[in-house]
Amino acid sequence: MSENAIVIDDVTKIYSTGALEVQALRGVSFTIERGDYVAIMGPSGSGKSTLMNLIGCLDRPTTGRYTLDGIDVGTLDDNALAAIRLKKLGFVFQGFNLLSRTNAIKNVALPLFYAGISQREREKTALAMLGEVGLGDRGTHKPNELSGGQQQRVAIARALVNDPAVLLADEPTGNLDSTTSVEIMALFRHLNESGRTIIMVTHDPETARYAKRTIRVRDGLVVSDERSDTVPSALEVT
Amino acid sequence: MLTQIGPFFSEAFAVLLGNKTRSLLTVLGLIIGVAAVISIQILGKGMSGAVTGVLGTLNDRSFFVFPNSRQADVFKAAIKYTDIAKTTSLFPNIVAALPAGGVQRLMTAGHHHARLSLTSESDIAFATVPLIYGRNLSADDIGRSAHVCVLANNGYKRLFPDGGDPVGTSVRVSERRFIVIGVQGAPTAGIVPTNFGGDVLIPYTTFVAEFLRTRPLFAAKFLVRDPSEIGATEVAVIKYLKSIKNGRSEYQTFDRRSFSSSIDGIFTALTLVVSLIGAVSLVVAGIGIMNIMLVSVTERTREIGVRKAIGATSGQVLAQFFIEALLLSGVGCGIGLVLGLAIGAAVDRFALVAISGVVPEIPWVQSVVIAVGFATIVTLVFGTYPAYRAARLDPIEALRYE
Ligand SMILES: Nc1ncnc2c1ncn2[C@@H]1O[C@H](COP(=O)(O)OP(=O)(O)OP(=O)(O)O)[C@@H](O)[C@H]1O
Ligand SMILES: [Mg+2]
Numbered sequence A: 001m002s003e004n005a006i007v008i009d010d011v012t013k014i015y016s017t018g019a020l021e022v023q024a025l026r027g028v029s030f031t032i033e034r035g036d037y038v039a040i041m042g043p044s045g046s047g048k049s050t051l052m053n054l055i056g057c058l059d060r061p062t063t064g065r066y067t068l069d070g071i072d073v074g075t076l077d078d079n080a081l082a083a084i085r086l087k088k089l090g091f092v093f094q095g096f097n098l099l100s101r102t103n104a105i106k107n108v109a110l111p112l113f114y115a116g117i118s119q120r121e122r123e124k125t126a127l128a129m130l131g132e133v134g135l136g137d138r139g140t141h142k143p144n145e146l147s148g149g150q151q152q153r154v155a156i157a158r159a160l161v162n163d164p165a166v167l168l169a170d171e172p173t174g175n176l177d178s179t180t181s182v183e184i185m186a187l188f189r190h191l192n193e194s195g196r197t198i199i200m201v202t203h204d205p206e207t208a209r210y211a212k213r214t215i216r217v218r219d220g221l222v223v224s225d226e227r228s229d230t231v232p233s234a235l236e237v238t
Numbered sequence B: 001m002l003t004q005i006g007p008f009f010s011e012a013f014a015v016l017l018g019n020k021t022r023s024l025l026t027v028l029g030l031i032i033g034v035a036a037v038i039s040i041q042i043l044g045k046g047m048s049g050a051v052t053g054v055l056g057t058l059n060d061r062s063f064f065v066f067p068n069s070r071q072a073d074v075f076k077a078a079i080k081y082t083d084i085a086k087t088t089s090l091f092p093n094i095v096a097a098l099p100a101g102g103v104q105r106l107m108t109a110g111h112h113h114a115r116l117s118l119t120s121e122s123d124i125a126f127a128t129v130p131l132i133y134g135r136n137l138s139a140d141d142i143g144r145s146a147h148v149c150v151l152a153n154n155g156y157k158r159l160f161p162d163g164g165d166p167v168g169t170s171v172r173v174s175e176r177r178f179i180v181i182g183v184q185g186a187p188t189a190g191i192v193p194t195n196f197g198g199d200v201l202i203p204y205t206t207f208v209a210e211f212l213r214t215r216p217l218f219a220a221k222f223l224v225r226d227p228s229e230i231g232a233t234e235v236a237v238i239k240y241l242k243s244i245k246n247g248r249s250e251y252q253t254f255d256r257r258s259f260s261s262s263i264d265g266i267f268t269a270l271t272l273v274v275s276l277i278g279a280v281s282l283v284v285a286g287i288g289i290m291n292i293m294l295v296s297v298t299e300r301t302r303e304i305g306v307r308k309a310i311g312a313t314s315g316q317v318l319a320q321f322f323i324e325a326l327l328l329s330g331v332g333c334g335i336g337l338v339l340g341l342a343i344g345a346a347v348d349r350f351a352l353v354a355i356s357g358v359v360p361e362i363p364w365v366q367s368v369v370i371a372v373g374f375a376t377i378v379t380l381v382f383g384t385y386p387a388y389r390a391a392r393l394d395p396i397e398a399l400r401y402e
Helices: A048-055 A078-088 A104-114 A119-132 A148-160 A178-193 B006-017 B020-055 B081-090 B139-143 B153-159 B204-212 B227-244 B256-299 B301-310 B314-356 B364-392 B395-400
Strands: A004-017 A020-033 A037-041 A063-068 A089-092 A166-170 A197-201 A213-218 A221-227 B062-067 B094-099 B102-109 B112-121 B131-134 B148-151 B170-173 B176-184 B200-203 B220-224 B251-255
Touching: A004 A048, A004 A197, A020 A048, A020 A063, A020 A197, A020 A221, A037 A048, A037 A178, A048 A063, A048 A166, A048 A197, A078 A089, A078 B301, A078 B314, A089 A148, A104 A119, A104 A148, A104 B301, A119 A148, A148 A166, A148 A178, A178 A197, B006 B020, B006 B314, B020 B256, B020 B314, B020 B364, B062 B227, B081 B094, B081 B204, B081 B220, B081 B227, B094 B112, B094 B204, B102 B153, B102 B204, B112 B153, B112 B204, B139 B204, B148 B153, B153 B176, B200 B204, B220 B227, B227 B251, B227 B256, B251 B256, B256 B301, B256 B314, B256 B364, B301 B314, B301 B395, B314 B364
Parallel strands: A037 A197, A037 A213, A089 A166, A166 A197, B112 B200, B148 B176
Antiparallel strands: A004 A020, A004 A063, A213 A221, B062 B220, B062 B251, B094 B220, B102 B112, B102 B170, B131 B176, B148 B200, B170 B176
């Protein structure tokens, strides 16, 4: 297996809605190593979400190659893509997207359910995962009984519960106030320091500062790709 | 891939329980439809059981003829015994012609008196009631107009209230003595007496000679040789009687077979109507379930997107919604089954048993088959499309759904 978690090679994405064609990605190439922490930035409509959807195996590129954890994803059918999402990827959304009817443990356990793991095992693992994001005592709370930051932590626990190769987050702090955002970023930092590969889309330069590397896109092209030296440590957070 | 189905059921249960009122209202149509069809099935079965119970003791070799009650002059339609006696030689299928009904007489046995009905009977009994003592009338008794009698259970109880075997003792009617040769058992329970025959049965030849004389009779009872020809014989007898009255009187017949088949006919028609109502309510209920499932799929579009993003396959999403539909219709049909059985059994118990004394068998298997069949059909026909809609959703669009 390669050292690279993700290899994107000259990927394009064209949306055709009727007569109109939108070139959302015009040929993007980059490589993300295992253990890296990447922020993707760019103006609205530049193609960040499109890129995340491709990396997340929710969509397929129009042309180009995408290799995830050594697997050429382009050759896979829908069920195989679902299996990749289940085992190799974890999603964190801007709007948390928890199931409102069910409590935190069940939400976190959901991927394990689809992985066919027994209920006892599921709840045990889910509870441990909640502990890891600092919500060990909130397992039986429903999403509406949790703060926004806590909900996002539950979502992060859910994304991590299957021990994925890559954690994907599209504007994870977009719905949070600045204090809570900092908490979530501290959690991300901590997760990255313990070896998780993270890719995060953000508008906010402050948030992007927590990442080790920033890829900027504009009009469907990568315009810059730089490593930052001044990464704030998790302890620096106030 | 569907690694396990079980967890999907508990998931689906949680969803439906989270929406109790809605779920219940959705399946109400199904409950009513299934309950109606099942209770009418039970009732149909119970009814034919009851008919058998009431008519069970009647043999299929006899029929009654009586004047149609809806005619201008019923009295004119009365027949002479000599006319019906002739039928035995006119129609080869008729073995014997008896005056039907009886006469009320004061009777005495020992110190006990009672006013009872004296009835004519043949050696082929109209009803096969089991005897508790002695024997039935024989051809010889008929042939020689013997002064013997068989006591129906009521007659026995009134004349011999102390019980015991009365065979060989005599019953006095007016100045005549009849030797008791047999005693019938009690008729099967129920409010319709299965003993059509009267209280004291004597050879019809004796009855005609000594009690009927030239009095006209309203009804006659015929015994036939071949029960399969009974319908044709009845028609011929009616025609013959009408010809005697120059076509001015109307008659009708009654026999076991035509009676039970007319009741069966009524019930077949009723069952058909209720089945149709059931089928209609099935469709209405199915559409209701499909509608609520489609609403549910729309409401939960984001949830479906999340599930797919997390790694659920289309098949797993399909299974989830399909099982929700299955549970809805399963619960509906289950409640309908219980309700239908309860209604059917209650009607059986409180109405039919009282009438016939027969406890009808509940068609368990048939009822369960109906309920399971309904649930399967509703799920397959109306649950598949919403589940398919859910499975087909594009995760990206579903996640964007507000
Ligand atoms: N399903 C789609 N059909 C057609 N065009 C689309 C679709 N999804 C995205 N686009 C277009 O592709 C382009 C890139 O969209 P994308 O959502 O990737 O932008 P973004 O960088 O995430 O923007 P934002 O910061 O506002 O979220 C936009 O012009 C958008 O209109
Ligand atoms: Mg976006």
